[in-house]
Amino acid sequence: MERKAAATVAATSTRTPTPASAAGGRQPSASAARRILREGQRDQIVSLLMGLVAIALFVAPWVAGEPDTAKDAHRNELAVGMVVVFLAMARLRWHLGRWSDLALLAAGAWLIGSPWLLALQDTVVFADGAHVFDVAAGTVLVVLSVVSLALYRPAVGDDPEADHQREH
DSSP states (O other): OHHHHHHHHHHHHHHSOOHHHHTTOOOOOHHHHHHHHHHHHHHHHHHHHHHHHHHHHHHHHHHHTOTTTOHHHHHHHHHHHHHHHHHHHHHHHHOOOHHHHHHHHHHHHHHHHHHHHHHTTTOOOSSSSHHHHHHHHHHHHHHHHHHHHHHOOOOSSOOHHHHHHHHO
16 A cells, blocks of 8 residues: 555656756655655544544533533633644644644643643532543543654655755
8 A cells, every 4th residue: 555655646746846856856765755645644634633623622512501501611621622723723734743742642631631620729610521521532632642643753864855965
């Protein structure tokens, strides 16, 4: 499957000249093409799932039917949802590295611990089952972060520009 993906990337890059190939530069190697494809898939799939979790965090108070019972918990869900949706959009746009995964891990860990941390401040958290949803959504975010960290491999030795500079 990797050969097919690399062949597809190579065939696409030969049909549409890039600025590097138009200027006489080299095409990316097969390993660089696989890395680019893998990073794109990692960013797109994880960002899509992050967006779905963010939507769930946004609509959770209204789906539960009681948006007025656990106001602090719902504000917390909205804040974490905004962080997650901004991270997802930034990942799609700029192909961020590990720091976005670590920020997602922190957001998930906060969401898991927030029902107890907010409950210590005498807020209404356990009124409508928001704590169960927070722990579940936080667990999904932590799992997404760990999977994304496991799939992330920085480009060491795959950079065609670095290879080109070493040759000259």
